Amino acid sequence: MAESWVNYAERIGADLHLELSGSGGRRAALIRALREAVRSGRLAPGTRLPPYRSLAADLGVARNTVADAYAELVAEGWLTARQGSGTRVAMGVPSTPSRQLGRAAPPGAPARVPKKAPPRARGPRHDLRQGTPDASSFPRAAWLTSYRRALQQAPNEAFGPGDPAGRIELREALAEYLARARGVRTEPGRIVICSGFAHALRLLFPAVLRGPLAVESYGLGFHRELLAAASVRTVPLPVDEDGAQVAELGREWGVLLTPAHQFPTGGPLHPERRAAVIDWARARGGVILEDDYDGEFRYDRKPVGAVQGLDPERVIHIGSVSKSLSPALRLGWMALPERYVDAVLAVKGEREAWASVLDQLTLADFLVSGSYDRHVRRMRQRYRGRRDRLVAALAARAPHIEVTGIAAGLHAVLRLPPGTERSTVKAAVWQGVALDGLAEFRHPAAVTAAPDGLVVGYATPAEHAYGAALDALCGVLPPG
Amino acid sequence: MAESWVNYAERIGADLHLELSGSGGRRAALIRALREAVRSGRLAPGTRLPPYRSLAADLGVARNTVADAYAELVAEGWLTARQGSGTRVAMGVPSTPSRQLGRAAPPGAPARVPKKAPPRARGPRHDLRQGTPDASSFPRAAWLTSYRRALQQAPNEAFGPGDPAGRIELREALAEYLARARGVRTEPGRIVICSGFAHALRLLFPAVLRGPLAVESYGLGFHRELLAAASVRTVPLPVDEDGAQVAELGREWGVLLTPAHQFPTGGPLHPERRAAVIDWARARGGVILEDDYDGEFRYDRKPVGAVQGLDPERVIHIGSVSKSLSPALRLGWMALPERYVDAVLAVKGEREAWASVLDQLTLADFLVSGSYDRHVRRMRQRYRGRRDRLVAALAARAPHIEVTGIAAGLHAVLRLPPGTERSTVKAAVWQGVALDGLAEFRHPAAVTAAPDGLVVGYATPAEHAYGAALDALCGVLPPG
Numbered sequence: 001m002a003e004s005w006v007n008y009a010e011r012i013g014a015d016l017h018l019e020l021s022g023s024g025g026r027r028a029a030l031i032r033a034l035r036e037a038v039r040s041g042r043l044a045p046g047t048r049l050p051p052y053r054s055l056a057a058d059l060g061v062a063r064n065t066v067a068d069a070y071a072e073l074v075a076e077g078w079l080t081a082r083q084g085s086g087t088r089v090a091m092g093v094p095s096t097p098s099r100q101l102g103r104a105a106p107p108g109a110p111a112r113v114p115k116k117a118p119p120r121a122r123g124p125r126h127d128l129r130q131g132t133p134d135a136s137s138f139p140r141a142a143w144l145t146s147y148r149r150a151l152q153q154a155p156n157e158a159f160g161p162g163d164p165a166g167r168i169e170l171r172e173a174l175a176e177y178l179a180r181a182r183g184v185r186t187e188p189g190r191i192v193i194c195s196g197f198a199h200a201l202r203l204l205f206p207a208v209l210r211g212p213l214a215v216e217s218y219g220l221g222f223h224r225e226l227l228a229a230a231s232v233r234t235v236p237l238p239v240d241e242d243g244a245q246v247a248e249l250g251r252e253w254g255v256l257l258t259p260a261h262q263f264p265t266g267g268p269l270h271p272e273r274r275a276a277v278i279d280w281a282r283a284r285g286g287v288i289l290e291d292d293y294d295g296e297f298r299y300d301r302k303p304v305g306a307v308q309g310l311d312p313e314r315v316i317h318i319g320s321v322s323k324s325l326s327p328a329l330r331l332g333w334m335a336l337p338e339r340y341v342d343a344v345l346a347v348k349g350e351r352e353a354w355a356s357v358l359d360q361l362t363l364a365d366f367l368v369s370g371s372y373d374r375h376v377r378r379m380r381q382r383y384r385g386r387r388d389r390l391v392a393a394l395a396a397r398a399p400h401i402e403v404t405g406i407a408a409g410l411h412a413v414l415r416l417p418p419g420t421e422r423s424t425v426k427a428a429v430w431q432g433v434a435l436d437g438l439a440e441f442r443h444p445a446a447v448t449a450a451p452d453g454l455v456v457g458y459a460t461p462a463e464h465a466y467g468a469a470l471d472a473l474c475g476v477l478p479p480g
Numbered sequence: 481m482a483e484s485w486v487n488y489a490e491r492i493g494a495d496l497h498l499e500l501s502g503s504g505g506r507r508a509a510l511i512r513a514l515r516e517a518v519r520s521g522r523l524a525p526g527t528r529l530p531p532y533r534s535l536a537a538d539l540g541v542a543r544n545t546v547a548d549a550y551a552e553l554v555a556e557g558w559l560t561a562r563q564g565s566g567t568r569v570a571m572g573v574p575s576t577p578s579r580q581l582g583r584a585a586p587p588g589a590p591a592r593v594p595k596k597a598p599p600r601a602r603g604p605r606h607d608l609r610q611g612t613p614d615a616s617s618f619p620r621a622a623w624l625t626s627y628r629r630a631l632q633q634a635p636n637e638a639f640g641p642g643d644p645a646g647r648i649e650l651r652e653a654l655a656e657y658l659a660r661a662r663g664v665r666t667e668p669g670r671i672v673i674c675s676g677f678a679h680a681l682r683l684l685f686p687a688v689l690r691g692p693l694a695v696e697s698y699g700l701g702f703h704r705e706l707l708a709a710a711s712v713r714t715v716p717l718p719v720d721e722d723g724a725q726v727a728e729l730g731r732e733w734g735v736l737l738t739p740a741h742q743f744p745t746g747g748p749l750h751p752e753r754r755a756a757v758i759d760w761a762r763a764r765g766g767v768i769l770e771d772d773y774d775g776e777f778r779y780d781r782k783p784v785g786a787v788q789g790l791d792p793e794r795v796i797h798i799g800s801v802s803k804s805l806s807p808a809l810r811l812g813w814m815a816l817p818e819r820y821v822d823a824v825l826a827v828k829g830e831r832e833a834w835a836s837v838l839d840q841l842t843l844a845d846f847l848v849s850g851s852y853d854r855h856v857r858r859m860r861q862r863y864r865g866r867r868d869r870l871v872a873a874l875a876a877r878a879p880h881i882e883v884t885g886i887a888a889g890l891h892a893v894l895r896l897p898p899g900t901e902r903s904t905v906k907a908a909v910w911q912g913v914a915l916d917g918l919a920e921f922r923h924p925a926a927v928t929a930a931p932d933g934l935v936v937g938y939a940t941p942a943e944h945a946y947g948a949a950l951d952a953l954c955g956v957l958p959p960g
Contacts (some may be wrong), residue, residue, distance in 0.1 A: 135636045136639075279958040358839065
């Protein structure tokens with residue numbers, strides 16, 4: 001490499017190090033910094049970027065982070081990648097001379113509104129990342145029907161400051177739905193509406209709950225980061241095909257579990273372990289946080305009920321519509337033990353109801369009118385079909401790859417030959433296939449490592465794009 | 481019909497009439513009440529329900545409402561309907577004796593959902609507190625039109641994970657609107673959507689900005705509490721009829737101001753002080769937080785433009801629709817100096833877009849289509865009318881009381897004879913009039929105290945209730 005990273009650092013801007021050393025999303029921070037460097041002309045068209053390993057070493061980030069960032073920017077058209085010539089700044093990217101707005105404009109000068117929206121970020125060609133439902137299947141017509149009804153029937157006070165617990169209509173509808181669909185035992189007065197699982201964690205820690213908290217040794221890094229930001233120490237709990245090994249629980253103050261479908265490895269928590277973790281919580285005076293992130297999507301057997309139903313005073317049940325409808329609604333809920341309700345509401349605060357009241361009323365109508373059930377049924381069928389196609393494609397084209405965790409949810413785990421995970425993920429990125437390796441989800445302090453594997457989300461692509469995504473996936477799998 | 485509705489009313493519970501007369505969803509309210517009556521045993525299994533028309537007439541609702549409610553409860557299994565024998569309470573529906581959830585219920589026990597929402601809190605008879613707009617004037621029809629259009633035109637990716645900055649459609653619409661209506665100089669790339677002013681503070685402190693922060697010696701205690709929670713020390717800055725005395729600024733790191741209409745005392749920041757605070761910020765390297773909470777509601781002169789227009793690199797402009805439309809939408813924005821954008825987005829987090837995407841798209845359409853301007857014009861007229869009625873009522877019935885801060889906004893300050901503030905607020909409470917004394921807003925470390933006064937919000941009562949509220953207010957003022 002002719003130029004040292006120092007030069008790049010200057011061009012990319014001094015903030016990058018700060019950002020990377022700071023908060024969540026190193027990959028996102030790097031993408032933003034590089035994009036801005038190209039946009040502003042600090043990195044000129046045709047400039048060659050340093051190899052992953054050099055930049056990764058210089059920044060103190062994982063090589064994958066750099067590879068991901070490059071791949072994303074290639075997909076967005078800012079960079080080009082050609083075999084043999086490395087990654088370069090694309091030719092013909094218009095740089096904006098300066099985003100700087102005049103500082104010394106005289107008072108009363110006409111307002112200038114330099115309007116240049118950044119080019120709309122395009123995702124990878126094939127998005128097999130876990131975590132989001134098929135955005136093309138949002139039930140627009142049925143949702144609009146409920147919205148119209150909710151808006152027309154809303155009492156005037158609904159447009160006032162609001163109840164931090166959330167609208168009573170929604171809490172009533174949820175209490176019934178969760179009882180019926182998930183076996184949750186609760187009542188409207190113990191439900192608090194929030195903006196999703198992460199918001200629930202922020203409300204619970206550290207004001208209401210305390211650490212240390214046991215978490216599954218494989219899980220979302222985002223959740224671990226949130227807990228760390230709230231000064232909650234997390235202790236990894238090994239997982240196997242029967243979910244978390246709750247017998248390993250010790251003197252932790254609580255445990256965060258994904259009992260319906262361990263995320264991401266895929267096993268449901270075994271019935272004996274369900275009973276055992278309740279026993280542990282009772283004996284220890286601890287609490288169980290139940291992340292019921294995809295409990296509605298079970299394909300082969302009857303749904304696995306919520307652990308909360310075993311002891312509503314020991315379990316905080318947390319769910320959202322982010323998987324079942326859309327993360328764009330920012331609607332979730334907690335079913336709380338009685339003793340936490342007031343404290344959670346105090347943290348949430350009188351003036352910060354957060355979730356849109358109109359969306360809350362719409363969801364209440366959507367639940368009560370049966371539209372939610374219909375939508376979940378339809379999506380369950382669609383996702384089951386996708387799962388079956390994934391399994392069939394692998395059976396036909398990569399029979400040596402075992403698929404696990406497929407009884408439920410919106411993702412599967414593909415077991416890979418030892419030592420091939422990282423190279424497979426990299427190959428996938430180069431082929432425009434976005435997905436994650438299991439290692440991505442591993443708790444930094446996990447004692448045992450899962451075998452190599454890929455986490456393949458099959459919900460995100462639009463229906464018409466799924467076949468091509470499967471083809472691309474099969475094309476990057478290591479040979480048998 | 482053998483039994484009269486009175487018997488049913490008793491069995492169904494006294495809440496029903498209240499619910500039906502009150503809030504939205506007569507059908508939902510009826511369903512809830514009937515379900516609760518069955519569950520609690522007030523309507524025993526096998527009991528025959530009255531025909532649609534009888535119950536509809538007794539309750540004053542449409543026959544269809546009753547028919548729908550029965551049908552829903554039949555579908556849920558609470559009622560049975562057979563031709564010839566009418567609608568009856570299903571046999572074998574288990575009634576729950578108590579609200580307490582069994583803590584020791586055996587695993588696998590059927591889910592019980594005892595439902596009893598807490599009694600709905602009723603507000604004071606006359607609400608003259610500042611802070612919320614007239615909830616009865618939410619523009620339902622125009623908003624629904626925008627919502628329908630937004631929902632139909634939204635690209636599929638709108639239902640995906642989303643951009644932490646907020647929807648580009650809304651940021652573009654806001655950049656233009658804020659330039660036109662408030663003289664803000666910004667661009668979509670420097671706007672970050674949030675859930676309101678408090679959310680903006682939480683995003684800015686302490687990760688991005690640092691204390692100590694100068695604040696106006698009279699202001700919202702809620703904001704001071706939020707800052708304290710973020711470990712930001714606040715230093716009070718005296719206020720007079722020309723707004724904050726910015727000449728008193730010293731080595732603080734930044735200053736939080738309400739330049740359009742000092743909250744709550746009511747003066748606009750004097751033009752010389754506007755220039756002076758910009759000079760201070762430039763010399764000091766500091767930042768100005770501009771809380772533009774009611775800048776659109778100015779009655780007697782041209783609107784006072786935003787301080788941000790004087791130097792977009794030194795001012796963070798913060799606004800929301802909480803006063804102009806409704807706090808129930810939870811939609812606000814920041815127009816940021818370039819150097820803060822990435823850091824604020826990193827704090828906001830990739831996965832926590834917070835504000836409902838559909839509401840964001842709706843507001844974008846509402847702005848672009850001109851509906852927002854029309855609504856603000858209509859409300860400005862309405863609030864000016866209320867202000868004029870307040871002034872006239874005082875001139876007629878309490879001419880010794882001076883009214884100030886009335887050129888703008890949704891509240892006025894009534895100067896009281898020295899030493900009468902506390903007793904007047906107390907008298908008001910006893911008469912069912914909710915309002916605040918000026919002392920309520922005083923910074924604990926403020927050196928000088930404002931004269932005694934009342935902060936009277938004239939936006940909250942519904943139009944028909946405003947006259948009675950004024951009467952009640954005049955009745956509690958101290959004699960001249």
